[in-house]
Amino acid sequence: xxxxxxxxxxxxxxxxxxxxxxxxxxxxxxxxxxxxxxxxxxxxxxxxxxxxxxxxxxxxxxxxxxxxxxxxxxxxxxxxxxxxxxxxxxxxxxxxxxxxxxxxxxxxxxxxxxxxxxxxxxxxxxxxxxxxxxxxxxxxxxxxxxxxxxxxxxxxxxxxxxxxxxxxxxxxxxxxxxxxxxxxxxxxxxxxxxxxxxxxxxxxxxxxxxxxxxxxxxxxxxxxxxxxxxxx
Amino acid sequence: xxxxxxxxxxxxxxxxxxxxxxxxxxxxxxxxxxxxxxxxxxxxxxxxxxxxxxxxxxxxxxxxxxxxxxxxxxxxxxxxxxxxxxxxxxxxxxxxxxxxxxxxxxxxxxxxxxxxxxxxxxxxxxxxxxxxxxxxxxxxxxxxxxxxxxxxxxxxxxxxxxxxxxxxxxxxxxxxxxxxxxxxxxxxxxxxxxxxxxxxxxxxxxxxxxxxxxxxxxxxxxxxxxxxxxxxxxxxxxxxxxxxxxxxxxxxxxxxxxxxxxxxxxxxx
Numbered sequence: 333x334x335x336x337x338x339x340x341x342x343x344x345x346x347x348x349x350x351x352x353x354x355x356x357x358x359x360x361x362x363x364x365x366x367x368x369x370x371x372x373x374x375x376x377x378x379x380x381x382x383x384x385x386x387x388x389x390x391x392x393x394x395x396x397x398x399x400x401x402x403x404x405x406x407x408x409x410x411x412x413x414x415x416x417x418x419x420x421x422x423x424x425x426x427x428x429x430x431x432x433x434x435x436x437x438x439x440x441x442x443x444x445x446x447x448x449x450x451x452x453x454x455x456x457x458x459x460x461x462x463x464x465x466x467x468x469x470x471x472x473x474x475x476x477x478x479x480x481x482x483x484x485x486x487x488x489x490x491x492x493x494x495x496x497x498x499x500x501x502x503x504x505x506x507x508x509x510x511x512x513x514x515x516x517x518x519x520x521x522x523x524x525x526x527x528x529x530x531x532x533x534x535x536x537x538x539x540x541x542x543x544x545x546x547x548x549x550x551x552x553x554x555x556x557x558x559x560x561x562x563x564x
Numbered sequence: 565x566x567x568x569x570x571x572x573x574x575x576x577x578x579x580x581x582x583x584x585x586x587x588x589x590x591x592x593x594x595x596x597x598x599x600x601x602x603x604x605x606x607x608x609x610x611x612x613x614x615x616x617x618x619x620x621x622x623x624x625x626x627x628x629x630x631x632x633x634x635x636x637x638x639x640x641x642x643x644x645x646x647x648x649x650x651x652x653x654x655x656x657x658x659x660x661x662x663x664x665x666x667x668x669x670x671x672x673x674x675x676x677x678x679x680x681x682x683x684x685x686x687x688x689x690x691x692x693x694x695x696x697x698x699x700x701x702x703x704x705x706x707x708x709x710x711x712x713x714x715x716x717x718x719x720x721x722x723x724x725x726x727x728x729x730x731x732x733x734x735x736x737x738x739x740x741x742x743x744x745x746x747x748x749x750x751x752x753x754x755x756x757x758x759x760x761x762x763x764x765x766x767x768x769x770x771x772x773x774x775x776x777x778x779x780x781x782x783x784x785x786x787x788x789x790x791x792x793x794x795x796x797x798x799x800x801x802x803x804x805x806x807x808x809x810x811x812x813x814x815x816x817x818x819x820x821x822x823x824x825x826x827x828x829x830x831x832x833x
Contacts, residue, residue, distance in 0.1 A: 396613045398684070399648040401655075431801070433629040433651050473701055473712070481631045493627040502703055502712060504732055510773055513710040513734035524627075527655065563650070 403564045404428040404530060408442075410557025412538075414468055414507075416545060418447035422468075422555055426532075428476070436476045438499060440516075444468040446507070449545075460544075465509045468553075470538060472516045474501025484523060493524045505540050512540040532559040612645035612657075615674040615682050622674065624664025628653035636662050644674075652686065687800030687832070693753045694722045695832040700804055702828020706742075709735030713742075713826055722753050727762065731824075740770040742810075744788060762790040768812055786812045790824075800831045 405427050412422035424442025431437060446466045452458055480496040500517040518536030525531065538553040617640050624636040628650045636658070638644055644656040644666070652668040674682050699716045713731035720726060724747060731742040746764015769783045792806030805827040812820040 396611060396646075398613055398646050398654065401648045401650050430651050433653060478629065481627060481629050483626065483632075491626075493632065502710075504712065504734055511732075511734055511739040511771070 401528070401563045402430045404430070404436075404561040405564060406530075406532075406559055406561030408532065408534065408557040408559025410534070410555055410559075412442075412444045412468070412553060412555035414444065414446045414553050415542075415551035416449050417466075418449075420444050420447050420468075422557065424557075426559060426561060428561070434478050436478070436497075438474045438476050438501070439472070440474070440503075441471045442469070461508055465507075468505065468507045470503060470505040470514060472501045472503025472514060472538075474499045474516060476520075479519075493527075495522045496520070497522060499536070505538065507540075508542075508544050512542060514538050514540040528563045530561045530563065532557075532561065534559065612647055613682075614643050614645055614677060615656075615671065616643045616677065617641065618675055619670075619673045622666060622670060624656065624658075624662070624666060625653075626664065628655075628665045630667065632665065636664050646671075649684075689756070689796060691800065691832060692796045692802060695719060698725070698830055698832040700828050700830025702804065702806075702826040702830075704824065704826025704828075706731070706733040706824045707735075707822040709733040709738070711824065711826055713828070715830075717748065723750050724748070725750075727764070729766075736773075738770050738772045740768060742766060742768050742786075744786075746788065750794070756796045757793060758795075759791065759793050762788070762792070762806070762808070764788055766810075768810070782814070784812050784814050786810045788824075794830070797829075800833060802830050802832070804828055804830045 405425075407423065407425050409421070409423045411419050413419040422442055422444035424440055426438060426440050428436050428438040444467075446461070446468050449460060452460055476497045476499040478495045478497050482494050482496075484492050484494045486492065497520050498518075499520060501515075503514045503516060505512045505514045516536055516538050518534060520532055520534040520536075523531045523533075534555075534557045536555050536557075538555065540551055540553070541548060542551045543549075617638050620640055621637040622644065623634045624638065625632045626635055638658050642659055644658050647655040647657055647663070649655070650665075653665045654668065654671055655663060656666050656671075657663045668684060668686070671682055672684070676682055696719055697716065698719070699714070701712075701714045704711045704713070711731055711733045713729060715727055715729040717725045717727040727744075727746050727748050729742070729744040729746075731744075733740055733742065744764050744766030746762050746766075748760050748762040750758050750760040752758050765785065765787045767783060768786045769781060771781045788808045788810045790806055790808030792804060794805075795803045797803055806825075808824040810822045810824060812822060814820055
């Protein structure tokens, strides 16, 4: 093992050295090539004398920048059913980056507080978890696909763009004093009253492995939420 | 060119009528002069990019996507103002004040006021070869545990970059965090699929699971060497796969070695 890592370290160091050679350190003088090019131009101008030397000042045209509005940021509130611990309110923040018209990346951070298991309710004073351990905090990074883009009509004169999207990703959940690897998947509906504001209706499942109640099992934590985001 | 000439033509007749009416001439001259003073300033301070339609018509969609219907068209010779962009779609406003979304492909057939075709830089292979910053997220395996990782990198040259990586690993027996800083060397950045090697050091924190034994969290220094492949996908995006072997300098008798495999998506800017 020792020799293997030594060999690997040496190989990487050797491979990195040629890269260092191409670095532009401040003590590397750039004067010689500049001198060469100036001598070239003088030779050229000597060969073909310039008759007209235009004194036109070039107008610098300032092209207006086209602002990107690919980033979505906002929050959500809903209900999360934590397996064995009942349904409880959940809230969180959401940030999304639209890569193409079809695909987007989304990051979520959310929190809920687990209720009591039926076992705890029946046993009165018995507590499986401390209040701090009951906090269900999660984050995830997902890829979304705009599945059914369209328009919704509210009354005679109001039409809004909408999109039904599918979403799935990975993340981590802190619950009962432990971090759990979490897979999330679901679907959402995005309605845009204006081009910069979006209303979301989401259904997601957070799947994680838990051995909290004695047996190692996959738990499904289904959640539904309503949220709003602003495009930047 | 054609547009600037038409603007001049529209100004000229008003000047000639001023000459025929000498009494109002001074006022008109003052107005024309004032217009001359302020017109270029107004032109320079244009808020949005103006584009002219040279194809028979330009289609405006109701949303930023090819599957949103077309409800308006703009005829040849007219212009649109580009308000902003979402992915490859541009929000434009016509001379009549109608707003809609135009695809990048359609907009590339329009021209600027001076007649040059409109182009937009969405990132390309040249940018993949030479850029200042890159970042990405990836997923993989860290000594049997699941790994979620993110990185940012600052290019020193086209081949050499300084990288900062932050990861979280979630295993059956323990979880933890990893922060690494290192150098990465890309052998041939001009290749679509280009190999690279990396070397660096970092800090690793291991938190044993509470349901097993009650143990203290451990934080140790570590070093790594790695190798990987990067593949240019599209625009500003590339796929990046990497293997790293970490040596953890523990306070116990033997050092630990952990293998890391990961695959993810990265972008440059």
